[in-house]
Amino acid sequence: MITERFYLNMDKQILIDLAAAKMPFGKFKDYYLIDLPEYYVVWFRNQGFPKGKLGQQLGLVYELKLNGLEDLVREIRRKN
16 A cells, blocks of 8 residues: 655655756756746746656656745755
């Protein structure tokens, strides 16, 4: 049986991974995903996020920026 604790740990790991993730290509190559300009992330959302983990992470960045929670990920990066 999968417990609530398992999901909490999984969610934490997603944020930890996001804190270290960098853009692998384009104008903002090597920028941390969370530090990408908002207009760029919105452009990706409108065009369609890439497939795979990068697309999932960019989708999460979009949601975090939309809700003003970018500093949560920056704090995780600072601590790690």
